[in-house]
Amino acid sequence: MNNMLLIFCAAFITSWVLLEIFFKISLSFANTGEIKNNTTFINYLRLTSVVLFASTFVFFFIEGEKFTNFIYFICVI
């Protein structure tokens, strides 16, 4: 399982790098000159991805009973 989690992290980082390269190449065709807006957007995107990645990682890390208890806890709230 630990090996799978490592591969999961590696795949996430590889794909994120590919997305960022694609995103920057695409924006170079835009000719809008809104570099500040683009940087702000990509920073928000990075933040969202990290939060989503962390939550998915936790999902796989605390498997089975621990996870169902976690969901139960949220439902009780």
Added chain:
Amino acid sequence: MFFFKSSPYYVVFGGAVTVFITLGLNHSNGLFLLPITTELNSGRELFSLAGALGILFSGVGAPFFGGLSDKYGAGRTIFILGMLQILSWIWVGNINSEFDLFGSRILMGIGSSGMLGIALSITGKSINSENKSIFLGIIMASGSFGQFIMVPIINYFINNVGWVYSTFIASLLVTPLILMSFIISRNSKNFNIEENNQTIYQSLHEAISNRSYKLLTTGFFVCGFHVTFVSTHLPAFLSDNNLNENLAGFALALIGLFNIIGTLSFGYLGSKLSKKNLLSTLYSLRSLLFISFIIAPKNEFTVLVFSAVLGILWLSTVPLTNGIITDIFGHKYSSMLFGLTLMSHHLGSFLGSWLGGRMFDIYGSYNSVWWLCVILGFGSALVHFPIKSQPRIIRLKESGQLT
């Protein structure tokens, strides 16, 4: 009071919650396969056929409910569709025969038909901003997030309170749609007022005879084929390649995660670049990704990278396709016209699911379907190139019908 002040952002919120619930619960349907087939003592084919019919009815209903939303308002239509979804979940909980299974799945299909198109169109109508494409991306991302969240929640309930009570809980989870219908009704205003005196039939006739619309609809068929083939057959494909049994869960999670990031990214890019060029690039990238996956050795790392990159390209087509439709025809009947395009997507979904299994039975492997995905992807990229997203008013002026 500030909270009760009318704002278009409440429409975005209402649309996002609507899509979150509808797509999230639709994605949970597969979890009921084993308990329902055991209850009815029937094969899996029956459940699959009922599900496929549900998808078809969802596609057929999309332009009808889209038209209803354009004519009588999105809030009222979401209210009706929400009630149909609640009834369908209650019916699923009372299944006693094959008739109940087919009836409930068809009703669920009708209840979810057009929801996505309506939410996207009402957002497009209400937001008067050049960043509209980003808001469409947010709506789509909330649907992906719904799939990401709802499945483990429903799975938890099935394991702890049984599948029958889980369907009643699912019907309760649909109830916020009723509240969202009121929020949308109260806050939706058309900020994008355009000169359009067309009737709904004239608009439909214009769209059907428009070359760009036909090309867009044809291209969207491929999106449905790719997405449903991969989501239905990827777990079995991984198992055939003797890969780790947990891998399918990781792969689907990465698709869902990167789908959220992808729809937001393409939504943003759609506000800066030509949408049809982005769609051509997106379908070409999908084909290149499929070729890489066919050639590459199948191990945990390649499968997960494939899933993550496919996630980026997964439903990013939706805000771009919807954006082109509103660019060409305006907002007045955009729900109905997007619904018609969605019908082609659902037809692709039906074929992707069915043909994947059929080809496997004939050839004993999925290779032929992967190559079909490659060909269809490049075909769709080519189909999007000639699209002209010229607004209706400019077209009328050029043809001399408007001075």
